[in-house]
Amino acid sequence: MPDPALTSLIAACAAFVGTHFLMSHPLREPMVQALGPAGFQGAYSAVSLAAMAWIYFAFTAVTTQTVPLWAGFDDFSWGVGSALALIGMVLLAGSFRGNPALPAPGAEQAALADPAGVFRVTRHPMMWGIALIALGHLVAAPTARTLIVMGSMMLLALLGARLQDRKKQVLMGEAWRTWESKTSFAPRWSYLLEVGPLLWAAALVLWLSVTWFHAPAGGIVAGAWRWL
Numbered sequence: 001m002p003d004p005a006l007t008s009l010i011a012a013c014a015a016f017v018g019t020h021f022l023m024s025h026p027l028r029e030p031m032v033q034a035l036g037p038a039g040f041q042g043a044y045s046a047v048s049l050a051a052m053a054w055i056y057f058a059f060t061a062v063t064t065q066t067v068p069l070w071a072g073f074d075d076f077s078w079g080v081g082s083a084l085a086l087i088g089m090v091l092l093a094g095s096f097r098g099n100p101a102l103p104a105p106g107a108e109q110a111a112l113a114d115p116a117g118v119f120r121v122t123r124h125p126m127m128w129g130i131a132l133i134a135l136g137h138l139v140a141a142p143t144a145r146t147l148i149v150m151g152s153m154m155l156l157a158l159l160g161a162r163l164q165d166r167k168k169q170v171l172m173g174e175a176w177r178t179w180e181s182k183t184s185f186a187p188r189w190s191y192l193l194e195v196g197p198l199l200w201a202a203a204l205v206l207w208l209s210v211t212w213f214h215a216p217a218g219g220i221v222a223g224a225w226r227w228l
Contacts, residue, residue, distance in 0.1 A: 005058060009059055009149065016054075023047065088136065089133065114182065118199070122183065122184055131158050
């Protein structure tokens with residue numbers, strides 16, 4: 001008999017991914033027209049937070065599907081997963097400044113500028129950062145519930161990045177096409193060494209903070225705290 005908690009988790013992830021795609025693409029324009037930009041952002045945030053809360057409670061309710069699906073939970077898997085998550089955090093932390101993909105004033109000017117920092121790695125550092133963090137979880141703790149949640153996050157991030165390119169081509173026209181010509185969708189990992197020590201330090205502090213919070217939030221010791 002299927003685990004009701006696992007079924008609920010699948011439904012929660014489907015709701016989270018589905019509403020994100022719908023509100024970011026086909027429903028975005030009619031929602032903005034009906035609610036206004038601020039109202040749309042409020043509705044988008046409320047729906048997203050509700051779906052995330054559903055995922056959290058469904059995930060913690062799953063107690064029968066914690067057997068690894070493949071090798072994991074050892075020091076090697078934990079080290080690889082932690083390294084992937086740290087790199088993802090570097091991309092994520094560096095994506096909030098000068099990002100023409102964000103709906104903020106000056107986006108077109110940012111798209112016409114030369115890429116710097118994490119944008120030399122990929123024009124979608126936020127999406128790739130989320131995908132790498134999700135992959136790190138899968139490597140370190142490959143259970144059914146982790147596969148469902150983190151697989152959903154990877155799908156949302158990478159397919160969302162592709163769809164974002166199409167949307168920005170329409171919204172920003174030549175400015176976004178110029179940005180695409182100067183950047184890469186697929187990460188160029190060698191540029192990670194050139195993002196600067198300050199960003200690496202900030203990402204390390206953020207990674208240590210988030211992984212520490214794993215234990216009180218979900219009862220799982222994560223990242224470097226496994227060995228400390």
